Amino acid sequence: MRLTDKTMLSQEALKLIDREVAKYPVDQKQSAVMAALAIAQDEKGWLARETIEYVANYLEMPPIAAYEVASFYNMYDLDPVGKYKITVCTNLPCALSGGVHAADYVKEKLGIDFNETTADGKFTLKEGECMGACGDAPVMLVNNKRMCSFMTPAQIDKLLAECK
């Protein structure tokens, strides 16, 4: 096992990963890779190749297998993102209630398109697929964690102002 950089992830992060590992049978540590990558991303802001490799080594799995997971699921960021990543659902049910227009509004406010980051490094905008919250459209997800519902122009202004 190669754990080259002892300082790659904090003790708190490793503890969280251990808690995930404990959910699965002892010989199935790889099952925790999705959670471990998410925890690593929370701490690092995004998943650099060496972070993915570290997680793989920690879980005693081939780095390529961890990389496959990181590149398959949409919510992992393999490139640096802004402090606040805002994902707007523009899928059809949301679009019927303003999802696309809400995204347009954010684009105009921030002066960026999808998959771009503001010059000050504060915001990244992403186009999302169904978040399972179509009844609350327009919906936005902040940093993969906080779901914001019924986003009118006023609500969007408020959200952006809250992001310091």
Next chain:
Amino acid sequence: MALIATKNPLLTVGWEKGDAGWGIKEYEARGGYQALRKILAEKTPPENIIAELKASVLRGRGGAGFPTGLKWSFMPKVINGDRYVVCNSDEGEPGTFKDRDLLRFDPHSVIEGMAIAAYVMSANRGYNYIHGEVFEIYQRFEEALDEARAAGLIGQNILGSGFSFELFAHHGYGAYICGEETGLLESIEGKKGQPRFKPPFPATFGLYGKPTTINNTETFAAVPYILKMGGEQYLNLGKPNNGGTKLFSISGHVNKPGNYEIPMGMPFAELLEMAGGMRGGRKLKAVIPGGSSAPVLPADIMMQCTMDYDSIAKAGSMLGSGAIIVMDETVCMVKALERLSYFYFEESCGQCTPCREGTGWLYRVVHRIENGQGRQEDLDLLMSVTDNIMGRTICALGDAASLPVRSFVQHFKSEFEHHIQNCTCLVPHDVQRAGSSFYM
């Protein structure tokens, strides 16, 4: 919070208090965990429980509508070795948002349903796979699990019965394909969520290669209620072959989008009324009655349907997960299809060539029609691409991408032709813009 209206509330009784009613105390106060306690105390023979579920005609609430009692009876009877019960809460089918509210307002009903399933099928470990984008719901379920563990309702030797069942939550991270049951199992194993060939089915070769039963969140949640009221009584809430009540997620152009629990077989017109009718009093144009993968139905056909598996199937669509996407006259059907086609293109896992390449073809052709670059032969081309996808892939995503294309073109052909001939939309852009209500 999504609005709720019910007729004969069963699954949604606990939702009335909003975020104050989800805890174990509240759940037990409304009769929660009684079904599990009774089964464990009386050591009810598993076949009796399966018989009750068969009598209830509970059909899988995730989309396929497969009878739950029958599914549970497929698990091999041999006792030794690991076996698993898995809950599919990877709710990512556009239009569907019922499991999110179920886990938010009544997570213990899912835990109880899963524990009963585990007892019936002698499983001692289970996972609930929760959609990536609903982190707050994942946290809530983790809290509910802690409560259930502390109360001795899951874990080792539950209530001194000798039966043990460990249950955990697994958080997805953004992949629609993981809603497919074998893709979901791959994902729990820490891999890309690429579906497996079937057979073997999960009942014989499931999680980690062990016998596994996977059900939707709402299916598990219904189990304790069925066992308490009796299978036959549950069936009678709905209509023959379509037992019980069901949650319907209504999105799009209605005044009150949200979740509605209604008895199976209620006329669609009545449900539309419950949802506050059409937004702005506009005219209904089309409805997708079972999530984005279900064929679209024009207003006149939809208004004749009742909300149950059989009626919607007879009309040429699917009840699916009960996600009703309502579209009014401000919608350009080409644009609507373009967005759905992009979704399937984006979410195809890439494993099977017909789907990986075909979904790209579908999206690009619909995209060019929408953008004034359609060709005369494009509608035939779309049909030909769907012919080459459908039935030629490991899982149903390819079919799910094809059915909207076929049905949109079938029912709204004149709009597609107008786009191709005139390089513009039949529905004026300012009308479309007004439809979303964002700029109100």
